Amino acid sequence: MQLGAVVVVPSDAGLTQNFVPSSLAVTATRSKPRPAICSPRASILGNDALSFWADRVRTLGIKDFWLARTSQDSQALHARFLELTKQGVEKLLLIKLQSYAEMDLMDLLRFHCANRSPLTDAKDKRGSLGVSLLDRSAVSDCIESDASDKPCAAQYHFDGYTKRFLLSQERQDLIRDGLAGICAIKPRGKLIRDGVWIADDAKVDESVRIVGPAFIGPRSVIRSGATIGPFTSVEPDCVIDGGTTITKSSVLPGTYLAPGILVEESVVSGKYLEDLRWGVHVDLAPARLARRISARSRWAHKLRSTPSEVSQDYVPSHSTSGGAPSWVRVNL
């Protein structure tokens, strides 16, 4: 039996609309459209969600998978999927990069084969996890709509650990659980003392107070007098200026936080902050409290540092479109 795998990364524009179940999407219920705070590829305790799923796909004996973006129109995706079936793929594992689930994909495959349904959708008690298995015959049907909407889809109920990391609150819960050792995701850094992980190439001033559990990612800079933690993650390429305090929060990659500010129970990405207590989304740029670090300065910094991001391990071996790749083959 030839098994293929496709991981679909939601585009920023379609994040809340297409990938988060409406019952869970706090952000989707607001009248004003807002930029998504949590990107599917933003690192979680220094880990890449894609690499997490890649590790799981590897357990099925699959040598490579296809990576697609939802910015592609559905017809193009459809054509690609049909192409895969023409190449001999009999069953297709479709993973929408929206959730973290400590799922045994082999068990899902066994369930799918035993059930003889052309389509199986993995769910937890709150709905679809974005992981589906399709037979060749179901491929064309599934492209046009969400697999979980199909009445003929068999339901694989997963009751293990899951989090929808596109939702800020769940992302923060995942980070809290990762730091506390409750889930399998582990901070990618050096354990310098109980509950404190710091990446080798992070720069942390001696005067910085770190209250564990906390994580400071690669190439991040923490300036004098800052306080980090507890239950805080500063992801790669961030700059936390002097005297700033961050507790029970996540600072997503490439964020600069101004001196002396206080971030509590929030997720910050570039200039945007989502306060998890109030459920409020704020642009901090007009008040000059935060901003996105430009790609140029990050690139300059990267040249001086050793690259260590997991995503860089997955170098696309083949791209079928010009410009920004939206359909690439990834070797495992």
Added chain:
Amino acid sequence: MNAEAVQVLKVPAKRTLLQRRTLRRKLLQSLQSSHRQLFIDFSDRESLDADDLELVLECAEAAAGHDIEFTIISGSAPNRVVLEVARIASVVPVFQSFEEASLRFRPSKTTQALQAESRRGTQ
């Protein structure tokens, strides 16, 4: 507390450099006057900028030297979050609305005084 003891200064939604200077002067004058309670009302401001924060900090510093209770009406949850992130909420009381503020102070009289002053501020 009577209406004379309370003053409300409403920050306009948009303002020119001149208006900004006038507002600042007015605020600092209020802090010198006999008012016991000064409210800065950001209800019309969609988002707070660095000038707003600077103004609030200047007022807080001036109020500290006088016997004046200085309070901020953020007007919205995002404005309140900005004030919390900037740590202003830890030195100056911040309320989302006059109703919320009136619960904190002596209810009946202050509410009336605030409502009267708020109406006067908008005129």
